[in-house]
Amino acid sequence: MKLFNTKRTSLKKLSPEQIAVDIESLSVRLNQKKVLKKISMRIPAFSITSVIGQSGCGKTTLLNAMNRMNEIIPDHQTTGQIWMDGRDINQRRENVSRLRTNVGMVFQRPNPFPMSIYENVSFGLKLQNKNTRRQLDDAVERALINAALWDEVKQRLHEPAGILSGGQQQRLMIARALALKPKILLLDEPTSALDPLATLFIEELMQSLKKHTTIVMVTHNMQQAARISDYTAFIHKGELVEFTNSDKLFTNPKRKQTEDYITGRYG
Amino acid sequence: MSILGHRRSDFIAVNLSATAAAILSLSLLSILMYILVKGASYFAFFPTVIAQWELPSGEPQIEYAQQYHSDAGIGEVTLLLYNAVKQRNQQVTVDQTDIAITQPSTAVWTLYLNNGNLVFGHKLSLSMPDDNGVSLLPYSAEHSAKAKHAIYQLQQKRRVTVSALGPLQVKYAELRRIIISPDAALYERLVQKIDTQQRILQQLDWELAQYRLNFELANGEAESLALYNIEYILNTNALSWLDRVSFGALKIWNFLSDTPKQGNSTGGVFPALFGTLLLVFLMTFMVMPLGVLTALYLHEYAGNNRLTILLRTIITNLAGVPSIVFGVFGLGLFVFVMGTSVDEWFYMDRLPTPTFGTPGILWAALTMALLTLPVVIVATEEGLRQVPDGLKKGAMALGATKYEMIRNIVLPIASPSIVTGGILAIARAAGEVAPLLLVGAVMYAPNLPVDSTFPYVHLERQFMHLGVLVFEGVFHSQNNINASSMMFATCLLLIMVVLVLNSLASWLRFKLKKQYDWQSN
Numbered sequence: 001m002k003l004f005n006t007k008r009t010s011l012k013k014l015s016p017e018q019i020a021v022d023i024e025s026l027s028v029r030l031n032q033k034k035v036l037k038k039i040s041m042r043i044p045a046f047s048i049t050s051v052i053g054q055s056g057c058g059k060t061t062l063l064n065a066m067n068r069m070n071e072i073i074p075d076h077q078t079t080g081q082i083w084m085d086g087r088d089i090n091q092r093r094e095n096v097s098r099l100r101t102n103v104g105m106v107f108q109r110p111n112p113f114p115m116s117i118y119e120n121v122s123f124g125l126k127l128q129n130k131n132t133r134r135q136l137d138d139a140v141e142r143a144l145i146n147a148a149l150w151d152e153v154k155q156r157l158h159e160p161a162g163i164l165s166g167g168q169q170q171r172l173m174i175a176r177a178l179a180l181k182p183k184i185l186l187l188d189e190p191t192s193a194l195d196p197l198a199t200l201f202i203e204e205l206m207q208s209l210k211k212h213t214t215i216v217m218v219t220h221n222m223q224q225a226a227r228i229s230d231y232t233a234f235i236h237k238g239e240l241v242e243f244t245n246s247d248k249l250f251t252n253p254k255r256k257q258t259e260d261y262i263t264g265r266y267g
Numbered sequence: 268m269s270i271l272g273h274r275r276s277d278f279i280a281v282n283l284s285a286t287a288a289a290i291l292s293l294s295l296l297s298i299l300m301y302i303l304v305k306g307a308s309y310f311a312f313f314p315t316v317i318a319q320w321e322l323p324s325g326e327p328q329i330e331y332a333q334q335y336h337s338d339a340g341i342g343e344v345t346l347l348l349y350n351a352v353k354q355r356n357q358q359v360t361v362d363q364t365d366i367a368i369t370q371p372s373t374a375v376w377t378l379y380l381n382n383g384n385l386v387f388g389h390k391l392s393l394s395m396p397d398d399n400g401v402s403l404l405p406y407s408a409e410h411s412a413k414a415k416h417a418i419y420q421l422q423q424k425r426r427v428t429v430s431a432l433g434p435l436q437v438k439y440a441e442l443r444r445i446i447i448s449p450d451a452a453l454y455e456r457l458v459q460k461i462d463t464q465q466r467i468l469q470q471l472d473w474e475l476a477q478y479r480l481n482f483e484l485a486n487g488e489a490e491s492l493a494l495y496n497i498e499y500i501l502n503t504n505a506l507s508w509l510d511r512v513s514f515g516a517l518k519i520w521n522f523l524s525d526t527p528k529q530g531n532s533t534g535g536v537f538p539a540l541f542g543t544l545l546l547v548f549l550m551t552f553m554v555m556p557l558g559v560l561t562a563l564y565l566h567e568y569a570g571n572n573r574l575t576i577l578l579r580t581i582i583t584n585l586a587g588v589p590s591i592v593f594g595v596f597g598l599g600l601f602v603f604v605m606g607t608s609v610d611e612w613f614y615m616d617r618l619p620t621p622t623f624g625t626p627g628i629l630w631a632a633l634t635m636a637l638l639t640l641p642v643v644i645v646a647t648e649e650g651l652r653q654v655p656d657g658l659k660k661g662a663m664a665l666g667a668t669k670y671e672m673i674r675n676i677v678l679p680i681a682s683p684s685i686v687t688g689g690i691l692a693i694a695r696a697a698g699e700v701a702p703l704l705l706v707g708a709v710m711y712a713p714n715l716p717v718d719s720t721f722p723y724v725h726l727e728r729q730f731m732h733l734g735v736l737v738f739e740g741v742f743h744s745q746n747n748i749n750a751s752s753m754m755f756a757t758c759l760l761l762i763m764v765v766l767v768l769n770s771l772a773s774w775l776r777f778k779l780k781k782q783y784d785w786q787s788n
């Protein structure tokens with residue numbers, strides 16, 4: 001398997017250009033509860049990084065922190081810095097809408113809008129209000145091709161998105177995010193609601209996407225994390241326990257907690 | 268029967284609830300049927316009979332009459348007569364023993380007058396002016412068409428003259444108002460012009476009156492009426508089935524397009540229908556944005572704190588406030604405070620005659636909007652609650668601001684519920700009477716709120732309303748069968764207006780629901 005023949009840079013030796021997201025002592029409080037505690041990690045560019053951990057350990061919150069989606073919860077508080085492209089996105093003057101177009105997100109359950117396939121994919125672009133019809137057409141086609149969905153839907157672009165199967169819908173969600181050409185793609189358990197074949201499709205898709213996108217994925221499926229991700233972070237009760245090459249983490253974890261988790265002693 | 272119906276308690280529960288449902292649907296159905304039957308009688312044709320009786324002085328009396336119905340049990344009969352002296356219809360209910368009713372052997376015609384009266388007569392003939400004076404022609408379709416054509420042309424001419432006279436009279440009034448002595452020559456010329464026009468008018472009126480319908484009353488007295496006063500002439504005893512349908516349709520059309528006559532006891536209801544529809548549309552345009560925005564604020568923007576809870580409680584309770592209270596509030600705030608201020612700011616020159624400072628359709632619509640606001644807010648919030656969080660998050664994750672998310676995702680998905688709120692508001696506003704009586708609805712309004720004089724829409728005007736017309740009909744219905752059936756016909760129309768508005772909104776709701784059906788995912 002490709003698990004062992006991929007060359008990966010060690011996380012400690014990353015040059016500044018190779019870092020997509022640099023998180024420095026990030027703490028998040030949601031509804032008066034400390035969810036993330038002083039997390040610092042550097043997420044390498046053009047690779048797949050998995051975040052694993054028990055339910056409620058803060059994985060999703062970490063993901064949401066990267067495009068400031070935690071702000072949807074009325075009672076939230078974030079401290080620490082998240083650097084992307086030399087900017088701290090937690091700054092007050094950050095344009096959150098533009099940040100979210102640069103950092104795409106796909107959720108656990110496919111959530112297509114009650115519109116046509118075409119409108120779903122072009123939704124983000126239409127909001128920017130600066131694209132002609134032709135540009136939109138091109139962008140939609142490109143996004144659907146990149147999401148490996150084009151051949152299946154090109155005949156029915158203007159039919160409601162609800163008619164697609166679960167796996168197709170999830171790829172549509174990826175296409176919807178890709179249409180905005182994000183630098184980073186956040187995937188929150190993208191395959192947990194899908195059957196094995198659809199999961200395989202999405203995993204292959206992620207492999208092809210990482211050539212030009214940095215992917216951060218939350219997953220409960222440790223086989224999946226080991227199979228497709230280059231790096232894996234283990235979070236436990238809001239703290240980053242271990243973050244290293246996937247091979248290393250799954251074959252030779254340094255910390256006892258990690259070992260307990262991946263061998264199924266808890267969680 | 269239900270599969271669970273084998274137990275005794277179940278049996279009782281099933282039968283009790285089924286009985287309750289049956290009673291309910293039966294009563295609803297009977298209300299509808301009652302109004303339908305009573306209202307339809309306004310468009311029905313009643314037989315014309317000969318009524319003979321003796322006056323207290325012993326003098327025999329013979330008249331044609333329309334017989335409404337005879338109650339065999341009581342032995343009373345209700346008749347509609349035409350009083351030639353008073354020139355109006357009269358309704359009498361008499362004992363059958365006092366009166367002899369026979370079927371006429373000759374053709375008796377019913378003349379439907381423009382003013383709503385019915386005149387009965389036989390031996391019709393037409394008087395028409397021609398080159399050598401006036402000629403008498405037998406009544407026939409050909410001759411009456413000819414006469415109608417001539418009358419139509421005369422009336423056309425008359426209309427032209429009247430419209431020419433209008434501005435002249437306005438100018439005359441203006442000249443008279445100026446205190447300083449006006450230009451004598453100009454004044455002279457104006458008076459002369461008015462004089463000529465008026466003489467033309469008199470001439471035309473005289474010519475119009477030359478076309479007459481002659482007939483005989485039951486006692487053989489000759490009578491004649493100017494033809495232009497007669498809307499149509501029917502022999503109601505000899506109507507075929509097809510005639511009944513077609514003239515019934517004509518009556519329905521007149522009911523919808525005519526103005527009320529004789530103190531709202533006959534004629535049509537067009538001003539009331541128009542007023543009702545205009546009121547509902549104005550109210551919808553006011554209440555929908557306000558209600559939807561309030562619901563959006565409460566659900567999407569306001570935090571979940573005590574103030575919001577208090578606000579929600581107030582709104583829900585507002586729905587239970589008696590409508591007359593809203594009427595008093597509308598009168599106090601809108602008419603007396605806002606209307607008076609508007610007059611002081613914009614219509615200073617017309618004071619002390621108030622423009623907006625009196626009840627009018629604008630204030631009525633505002634009051635109704637206030638009355639239906641809770642309904643719209645509650646229904647809209649219900650719809651907003653149904654929008655899945657996942658879709659909202661999805662939109663935000665694609666870079667939508669909160670406003671864009673609400674516009675593109677939340678509002679379309681909630682739109683069926685918003686339309687439902689609109690339906691409920693319309694149904695309530697179209698049927699409400701009590702507050703309207705205080706803020707602008709009247710029994711009779713001489714002008715429509717929309718007409719051909721600048722600025723075309725006169726929202727300060729009082730208006731007529733179907734519900735108010737029904738309310739007024741109650742006072743006539745005791746002693747006037749025609750007015751009573753007109754009241755029921757108005758009821759029927761009111762029900763139909765609400766039904767049509769509701770079905771329109773339901774259709775829209777269905778369309779929207781189909782388009783934004785997120786649940787099919």
